[in-house]
Amino acid sequence: MSILQKYCLPVLLFVLAGCTSQTPKLPDAAVKPVVTLDSSEIFNLHSEIVNEDYRIQVRLPASYSSNTTKQYPIIIKVDGQWDFLLATSAYNCIYFDGQMPETLFIGIDWANYEGNIHQIRSRDLLPSPVSYFEGSGNAKKFIEVLQRDILPQLAQRYRLNGQNYLLGGSWGAVFTTYALLQSPELFDGAIAIGGGYEPFEAAFDTVIDQFTVNPDLRDKRLYLGIGRYDEVAPSVLRLADKIESAKLSGLQVKLNYLEGFGHSGMNIPGYAGGYQFLFQRPVVTVTKQVLKHYRGTYKIKGEGDDKLLISVVDGALVARPQEGEPLTLQAKSQTEFYHPGSFYNAIFAGNNVTIETFFGVTEFEKISR
DSSP, X not given: OOHHHHHHHHXXXXXXXXXXXXXXXXXXXXXXXXXXXXTEEEEEEEETTTTEEEEEEEEOOTTTTTOTTOOEEEEEEESTTSSHHHHHHHHHHHXXXXXXXXXXXXXXXXXXXXXXXXXXXXXXXXXXXXXXXXXXXXXXXXXXXXXXXXXXXXXXXSOEEEEEXXXXXXXXXXXXXXXXXXXXXXXXXXXXXXXXXXXXXXXXXXHHHGGGTSOOOTTOEEEEEEETTOTTHHHHHHHHHHHHHHTOTTOEEEEEEETTOOTTTTHHHHHHHHHHHHTOOOOOOOOHHHHHHHOEEEEESSSOOOEEEEEEETTEEEEEESSSOOEEOEESSSSEEEOTTSSEEEEEETTEEEEEETTEEEEEEEEEO
């Protein structure tokens, strides 16, 4: 069995199990203890702001219990009752390829709501009212719930590095887009898949217009994913054009408009593509003189005879492990290099190089040029 089959086949089985439109039975909000299972936790949180109990699902990174000083970014999945397993399974595969860091995942839904799930979704996720759901259109209140109740509780419970990202689909996509633009001081980026923006265009006009006074959205990222078969696709394209025309300073936007996908199926490539975009690594220019300094044959430190050949080909570093194919590396800095499609990082210090892969860290020292 190949490495990819070994690690991604279980992921696919979890994904298929999670692709359901039925709302699961949620725990009673009166049950307060944390439930922990296989690096996952579930707890309930009451918000006085909207007088609501929320269920918080937490998926901890693999190193969380062993590396007790490391801090992590978080991705908050709204509509956590749907596709939370899909979101975390997509993370497993993208992290395996080295295209995003270890991340703590949060799923948020409603702990003991027994009515029409779309009624309460319309209250928390929509930025303006819709006629068919009374009490809808209170997304600003839900942003306040995140700011005053949920984010402080997460910071108290877990080791976080202060980077907060949002993830949502359909109405969840409407919310994540709106929340990033409405409160950019709270969030660093958002993934929005299949958002039906048309009923809320006035609300988005208002929030976009505020940046004509203060246009700074430095280092913020927004990923818009939409399938060509999705009936809401025109509204996503209009919003993307509107944001581009507004020239919001510092905001990086990626529109992924894919053939062959509809409203729900777009979540599968959308989550993966969104993670890649949110955590896209820089590509910097390194002079030939610096690259030549790293050339040579390296030997594993300590016991063992494993060797690593570093060469320069067409202006780029190429790492040739003793076993395996050569890897052309891109520069993250003057001393840090990575392979864009696999978990392979090379960090140089003097005549030594540290190689980081999915399976661990190995130290090498140069023995010849």
